[in-house]
Amino acid sequence: MSKLFMFEKPLGMRDTLPELYETKKQLRTEIVNEMKQWGYQMVETPTVEYYDTIGASSAILDQQLFKLMDSQGYTLVLRPDMTAPIARLVSSSLKTEAYPIRLGYHSNLFRAQQHEGGRPAEFEQIGVELIGDGTVSADAETIALMIESLKRAGLESFKLAIGHVGFVDALLVDIVGNKERADLLRRFLYEKNYVGFRSHIKGLNLSSIDKKRLEGLLKLRGGQHLFNEAEKLAESEQGQAALRELRELWDVLEQYGLSQYITIDLNLVLHMSYYTGTVFEVYSQELGVPLGSGGRYDELLQQFHRPAQAIGFGVRLDLLAEAIGQTVPPERRQCVIFSRERRNEAIERAQKLRSEGEIVVLQDLAGVDNVDQMSDEYDEIIYVIGKSKRGDSAHE
Numbered sequence: 242m243s244k245l246f247m248f249e250k251p252l253g254m255r256d257t258l259p260e261l262y263e264t265k266k267q268l269r270t271e272i273v274n275e276m277k278q279w280g281y282q283m284v285e286t287p288t289v290e291y292y293d294t295i296g297a298s299s300a301i302l303d304q305q306l307f308k309l310m311d312s313q314g315y316t317l318v319l320r321p322d323m324t325a326p327i328a329r330l331v332s333s334s335l336k337t338e339a340y341p342i343r344l345g346y347h348s349n350l351f352r353a354q355q356h357e358g359g360r361p362a363e364f365e366q367i368g369v370e371l372i373g374d375g376t377v378s379a380d381a382e383t384i385a386l387m388i389e390s391l392k393r394a395g396l397e398s399f400k401l402a403i404g405h406v407g408f409v410d411a412l413l414v415d416i417v418g419n420k421e422r423a424d425l426l427r428r429f430l431y432e433k434n435y436v437g438f439r440s441h442i443k444g445l446n447l448s449s450i451d452k453k454r455l456e457g458l459l460k461l462r463g464g465q466h467l468f469n470e471a472e473k474l475a476e477s478e479q480g481q482a483a484l485r486e487l488r489e490l491w492d493v494l495e496q497y498g499l500s501q502y503i504t505i506d507l508n509l510v511l512h513m514s515y516y517t518g519t520v521f522e523v524y525s526q527e528l529g530v531p532l533g534s535g536g537r538y539d540e541l542l543q544q545f546h547r548p549a550q551a552i553g554f555g556v557r558l559d560l561l562a563e564a565i566g567q568t569v570p571p572e573r574r575q576c577v578i579f580s581r582e583r584r585n586e587a588i589e590r591a592q593k594l595r596s597e598g599e600i601v602v603l604q605d606l607a608g609v610d611n612v613d614q615m616s617d618e619y620d621e622i623i624y625v626i627g628k629s630k631r632g633d634s635a636h637e
């Protein structure tokens with residue numbers, strides 16, 4: 242191996258050290274338990290999938306996919322998303338199971354990065370998919386489960402912003418006239434580049450009323466009162482229908498007792514192009530980036546020949562751990578240091594302590610360079626050293 246790369250990791254790849262490992266495990270356990278209590282069953286899917294099946298449906302940019310080739314020459318991808326693999330699963334292995342189907346997962350996802358120091362290229366996502374239910378009740382269930390999962394994990398101050406693809410699409414297309422021009426504006430919204438959005442509007446050949454309407458879209462972020470203003474802006478039936486859905490959704494979330502976690506963000510646009518209706522994103526006070534998101538994707542399943550309306554969410558476990566901080570107190574660790582002639586005794590001692598649930602490292606004195614330095618890492622050191630009768634060890 243070239244010396245240059247010996248200590249390097251591929252772009253965007255990270256190691257997980259013990260503290261973060263334990264924290265993630267604890268968060269994962271809490272969230273999985275919450276999901277199971279809502280009747281979601283956990284599944285796993287392969288790390289690699291066919292590019293033609295999953296890569297294309299995953300709605301992730303091609304340049305973000307890790308691609309490889311199998312021995313038959315087919316292109317494979319490391320899964321960048323769990324929604325498309327679950328759509329495949331529901332349409333194949335679970336084909337005979339009646340809708341609605343409730344599934345959960347925690348899986349590592351892979352999205353290639355262009356620069357070091359940015360987002361990780363591999364990260365664990367925990368989420369659910371509720372497939373075969375197109376009701377607002379299903380939207381509310383998914384959002385309520387996301388909020389309850391985060392609460393159960395220990396996240397305290399956070400907000401979930403809700404928007405609607407149908408509203409943004411209707412308004413943009415209605416004003417700028419066609420999908421291509423609307424897509425340009427949507428891109429600014431997706432990047433949350435509101436300055437860019439405003440200056441782009443200035444250059445458009447539109448009436449000043451329409452320019453005001455577009456700018457008005459940016460103001461549609463806040464509480465329930467926004468619905469009235471939004472109704473004035475959206476003239477089309479599609480836009481009005483989206484708002485009716487959101488009003489109903491708000492009422493159901495109020496019924497769940499969760500409206501204090503909700504804000505409305507009618508210019509919310511997410512990175513996945515498969516979303517067709519309600520979309521949402523979670524922010525915590527601690528982080529500058531959203532730690533999870535989700536939405537309704539009513540057209541993805543038909544690509545797998547088992548049409549169904551569906552909705553789901555995914556939470557980034559690494560970001561959640563960062564927002565919450567260390568949740569697991571360091572465990573008490575003991576070390577039995579022994580000399581060779583008393584090895585048997587030391588083994589018995591360690592076995593007994595472990596059977597009582599203790600964490601015990603068993604260390605041959607001859608294998609340690611610096612005993613003092615090693616001792617600092619433990620809460621207790623038990624020396625089983627030197628010649629002595631069995632059971633009569635030096636204990637410090």
Ligand SMILES: N[C@@H](Cc1c[nH]c[nH+]1)C(=O)O
Pocket residue numbers: 322323324368369370513534535536537552553554555
């Ligand atoms: N797969 C989406 C999250 C999601 C799950 N279901 C619907 N959306 C993502 O990775 O962002």
